[in-house]
Amino acid sequence: MKRSAAEIVRxxxxxxxxDQVAGxxxxxxxxxxxxxxxxxxxxxxxxxxxxxIEVAAHAGTAFDGRHLFQIAEEHIQKIDPKTGRVLxxxxxxxxxxxxxxxxxxxxxxVGQYRDRKIHQIDxxxxxxxxxxxxxxxxxxxxxxxxELWHGTWEGDExxxxxxxxxxxxxxxxxxxxxxxxxxxxxxxxxxxxFCGGGPTGKLRAVRRPR
Numbered sequence: 001m002k003r004s005a006a007e008i009v010r011x012x013x014x015x016x017x018x019d020q021v022a023g024x025x026x027x028x029x030x031x032x033x034x035x036x037x038x039x040x041x042x043x044x045x046x047x048x049x050x051x052x053i054e055v056a057a058h059a060g061t062a063f064d065g066r067h068l069f070q071i072a073e074e075h076i077q078k079i080d081p082k083t084g085r086v087l088x089x090x091x092x093x094x095x096x097x098x099x100x101x102x103x104x105x106x107x108x109x110v111g112q113y114r115d116r117k118i119h120q121i122d123x124x125x126x127x128x129x130x131x132x133x134x135x136x137x138x139x140x141x142x143x144x145x146x147e148l149w150h151g152t153w154e155g156d157e158x159x160x161x162x163x164x165x166x167x168x169x170x171x172x173x174x175x176x177x178x179x180x181x182x183x184x185x186x187x188x189x190x191x192x193x194f195c196g197g198g199p200t201g202k203l204r205a206v207r208r209p210r
Contacts, residue, residue, distance in 0.1 A: 006160060006174035007207035009192060012047045014201035015040070021196040021203055023061030023071065023101055024140060024184030027081070031194050032068060033184060033203060034061050039070060039079070042203065044194070053084040060101025060140065061184060062108060069108060069123070071098050076108065076126065090126035093119045100141035100150060100185060111138035111150060118150060118168075133168040136161070140185025140196060144208070151182035151195065158182045160193060160206060174206065 013021070015035075023034035030041040030050060034057030041051040056072035063069070067087065068079040074096040078088040092098040093110055100111030100118075107129060110119045118132045118141055132148075139151035139158075148165040152158060158181045162172040176182060176195075184196030193206045 001170055002172045002209075004174060004209070006176050008177075008180075009205040009207055010047075012042060012044075012203040012205075013197070015049055018201045020199055021201055022057065022059050022183050022198075024186045024194050024196045024203065025061040025063045025068065025101075026186045026188050026194060027063045027068075028189075031186070031203065032061055032063065032081075033196060034058065034070060039068065044188075044205065053079065053081070055079060055084065055086065059099050060111065061186075062101040062103040064103040064123070069101055069103065071101055071110075074098075076101070076110070078123075090121075090124070093121055093126065093128050099139050099183075102141040102143050102186070104143035109141050109143065109148075111141045113137050113139065118148075132163070132165060134163060135168070135170070139181075139183050142185045142187050142193065144187035144189060149185065149187070149193070151185040153181045153183065153198070160185060160195065172209065174209070176206075180204075 018035045039053040059071035094112040099113040102109040120129045136152035158176045160174040181198040183198040
């Protein structure tokens, strides 16, 4: 297993009226983040927030190329980003204990925080297709280039780790500075991760090893 210090490239925020950043996703142009009672989008080039959708946004956020998916308590909402309308709702597998959310292989991947699990679920029904065990509390989840990464956050320690999608074994760990939490996690498809900063109300760009 490879272990190294996370390289924080840039910090965004805190943002006006935002005291919590939870889920994070990327639509190819803007970063979307869950801020409790709103979903906000950020221009990563300028650091400015450009849109806000009034919707319950308590944990993980994902984007499938057309729609946003957002965990709200014990449900996952499917949202039209153009109108902000909730198109459908499915049950979340953790029943309210859910954390990260990612889209890959035509399915949703849902972190379960204290249960240290990641579930692959059917985006139409919420049915669990398979489950991966981690050995740390799971926050954000991201697939990029066939690699499964997730954030962890236990006490004062947080990291971003690549795990074996079959066994859950940690293959690579990027250690965040003490006191720097990772809530949501998403890749830009290139050499950066966007990491939610939890109660700091910040977002951070972290170098993705290549």
